[in-house]
Every structure is written in structure tokens, then in C-alpha cells.
Amino acid sequence: xxxxxxxxxxxxxxxxPGGGNGSGKGPTPPDIDEIIREIQNKINKFLPGxxxxxxxxxxxxLLILLFIWLASGLYRVLPDEQGVVLRFGKFIKTTQxxxxxHFPFPIETVExxxxxxxxxxxxxxxxxxxxxxxxxxGVADVPQESLMLTGDENIVNIDFSVFWVIKDxxxxxxxxxxxxxxxxxxxxxxxxxxxxxxxxxxxxxxxxAGIEVETQxxxxxxxxxxxxxxxxxxxxxxxxxxxxxxxxxxxxxxxxRADMERSKNEAEAYANDVIPRARGExxxxxxxxxxxxKEVVAKAExxxxxxxxxxxxxxxxxxxxxxxMYLETMEKVLADIEKVIIxxxxxxxxxxxxxxxxxxxxxxxx
Numbered sequence: 001x002x003x004x005x006x007x008x009x010x011x012x013x014x015x016x017p018g019g020g021n022g023s024g025k026g027p028t029p030p031d032i033d034e035i036i037r038e039i040q041n042k043i044n045k046f047l048p049g050x051x052x053x054x055x056x057x058x059x060x061x062l063l064i065l066l067f068i069w070l071a072s073g074l075y076r077v078l079p080d081e082q083g084v085v086l087r088f089g090k091f092i093k094t095t096q097x098x099x100x101x102h103f104p105f106p107i108e109t110v111e112x113x114x115x116x117x118x119x120x121x122x123x124x125x126x127x128x129x130x131x132x133x134x135x136x137x138g139v140a141d142v143p144q145e146s147l148m149l150t151g152d153e154n155i156v157n158i159d160f161s162v163f164w165v166i167k168d169x170x171x172x173x174x175x176x177x178x179x180x181x182x183x184x185x186x187x188x189x190x191x192x193x194x195x196x197x198x199x200x201x202x203x204x205x206x207x208x209a210g211i212e213v214e215t216q217x218x219x220x221x222x223x224x225x226x227x228x229x230x231x232x233x234x235x236x237x238x239x240x241x242x243x244x245x246x247x248x249x250x251x252x253x254x255x256x257r258a259d260m261e262r263s264k265n266e267a268e269a270y271a272n273d274v275i276p277r278a279r280g281e282x283x284x285x286x287x288x289x290x291x292x293x294k295e296v297v298a299k300a301e302x303x304x305x306x307x308x309x310x311x312x313x314x315x316x317x318x319x320x321x322x323x324x325m326y327l328e329t330m331e332k333v334l335a336d337i338e339k340v341i342i343x344x345x346x347x348x349x350x351x352x353x354x355x356x357x358x359x360x361x362x363x364x365x366x
Contacts, residue, residue, distance in 0.1 A: 073104040077112055084111040084169045094170045111173060116165060118233065121183050123191065124159035147243065148192050154200040159238040162187045162219065164230050171229030182228060190218035208237045
């Protein structure tokens with residue numbers, strides 16, 4: 001081997017093409033060993049203490065850098081945040097508030113969106129801050145969003161706001177591309193669906209609460225279907241009026257309807273006052289008639305019983321009963337007049353006289 005090595009010019013790369021020791025034909029390839037030695041010498045010039053000390057310093061520096069790199073994987077999630085860990089840009093997991101760890105960059109990265117912050121989306125209007133120009137009233141109407149067709153073929157101008165929070169940060173960041181636009185489109189779709197099933201009168205008056213609840217449920221179902229990671233907390237109606245072009249006429253109709261309702265209520269109040277009173281009077285008359293009926297019937301039954309009893313006595317002793325009936329009748333007839341009793345068998349013109357009225361008067365004075 002050594003002879004072959006020497007015969008090839010003493011280089012591991014062999015002789016140059018065409019043979020010879022380099023003084024002949026063709027270029028000579030570079031000496032790799034020499035190049036490596038030159039690079040090491042240049043590095044040693046910048047390291048104090050020579051090559052051995054330089055090697056230890058490089059190892060120490062690399063160890064410190066490795067420790068710093070590993071420590072960079074520590075991260076903190078605040079109470080109002082949720083950690084989203086990405087590995088080479090792909091979603092891996094979510095982490096809860098507190099101190100957490102992930103593989104350092106560039107292997108893994110983390111996003112910490114605010115999950116307790118209540119976000120607001122306005123539909124049908126924009127504030128001056130959002131619209132960028134002043135309208136003098138604080139808000140700018142957006143007719144293409146606010147004008148909706150009701151179930152009874154009327155048009156209503158409705159403005160409302162949707163309040164939402166992030167319930168799943170991983171889905172929120174990676175399942176939907178534009179959360180704001182998604183919430184806006186879902187809210188407008190849901191409100192139009194609810195308004196299309198409702199009449200205009202409940203929308204403008206007492207039906208707003210039910211509309212808000214139903215709209216919130218539809219929005220949430222749409223966002224859940226998209227796996228958006230968004231929780232709708234409230235739908236709040238800001239305004240519900242007829243279109244500006246017909247609002248005066250509509251208010252006149254509303255005023256007339258209010259007058260009708262007031263007159264109806266007054267009539268019902270009067271009826272509620274008169275009818276119970278009439279019913280009371282009728283009940284009183286019926287009760288009085290019933291009492292009179294019972295009184296007459298009882299008196300008749302008593303008279304009948306008395307007549308029957310008298311008849312029974314009459315049947316037993318006719319003369320005695322006739323005499324007694326005669327006396328009782330005369331007692332009733334002559335009860336309130338002055339009486340003079342004359343004995344018909346007094347004889348020879350002498351009239352015995354019993355002054356009963358004078359005796360009664362004396363008795364009363366005494």
C-alpha cells in the first residue's frame with residue numbers, strides 16, 4: 001500500500017490527470033488537509049488560550065445557548081387568555097391559564113388570544129368612530145343591513161348588536177378565516193329569518209325580547225355548525241322603526257290605534273263597573289222575590305192548617321165552633337172602636353150599662 005501511495009505522488013487524491021508530479025500537464029487539485037488546517041489556525045487566533053482552551057469555551061457557550069433555547073419554551077397564559085400551541089404551524093392543543101411549556105421556536109409556537117373579552121358587532125348602523133365621518137347624531141345608518149321584510153309584507157328598519165366571546169381558541173384561530181365577518185353574516189342571516197316570520201306590530205312593541213332570544217339561538221347554531229369556537233352572549237335590539245320615508249304616516253296610524261285601544265279600555269272599564277252592579281241588583285231582586293214567595297207560601301200553608309184544624313173542631317161541635325168563630329170575628333172587627341154592651345134581657349126599660357171606654361181611660365191614666 002505504501003509503495004502504491006508513494007507511486008501516486010504521496011497524496012490521497014492520486015496523481016493529476018496525465019500522470020507526473022504536478023510539474024507536467026493539467027492543473028493540480030487543492031490540498032484539503034491544508035485547507036482544514038488553515039481554517040483551524042484562523043479560529044484559534046480569535047480564541048484566547050490556544051486551541052484546547054478555545055474548544056472548552058465553545059462547548060460552554062453552546063451549553064449556555066442550549067439552556068437559553070430550552071428555557072424559551074416557557075410561557076405564561078393570563079387568566080383572561082387561552083394558549084394555542086402550534087407545531088411547525090399546525091394546531092396541537094390548547095392550554096389553560098398559568099405557567100406552561102412548549103418546545104422552543106422554531107419547533108413550536110404559541111398564541112394567547114383573549115377569551116373573556118366581550119366583543120361587539122353592530123348590524124344596521126355604525127358609530128362615528130367606526131364610520132370615519134360625522135353624522136351629527138352619533139351613528140350612521142346602513143340601510144342595506146337594517147331594512148328587512150316582515151311576515152305581513154311590511155318593511156322595518158332594525159338596528160341591533162351582537163355580543164360574543166371566544167369559547168375555544170383553537171377553533172377560533174384555525175376553523176374560520178375571518179371571525180368578524182363570520183359573526184356579522186350569521187347575525188344578519190338569523191335576524192332576517194326571524195323578522196320574516198314575525199308581524200310588524202310585535203316587532204315595534206312588546207315582541208322585541210322574543211326576537212332577540214330566537215335570533216341568538218339561530219346565530220349560535222350557525223356558528224357551532226361552522227365550528228367557530230365562538231359563544232354568543234347576547235343580542236340587543238338598538239332600534240326598530242318603519243322606514244324613514246313612511247315613518248310619519250306610520251306614527252299617525254299608531255296614534256289612531258292607541259286612541260282605539262284607549263276607547264276600548266274605557267268601554268271595558270265601564271262595562272266592568274255596570275255589569276257587576278246590575279248583576280248585584282238582579283240577585284237582590286231574585287232573593288227578595290224568593291223570600292216573598294217563601295213567606296206567602298208559609299202563610300198560606302199556615303192558614304190552610306188553621307182552616308183544617310177549625311174545620312175538624314167544627315165537625316165535632318158545630319154550635320160551639322160557630323159561636324167561637326163569631327166572637328173572634330167580632331173581636332177583630334170591633335177591636336179599634338168604642339163599644340157599649342147592652343143586655344137584651346134586662347127587662348122593664350132599665351138598661352144596664354157597662355162603661356168600658358171610661359174604665360180603660362182611667363186604667364190608662366192610673
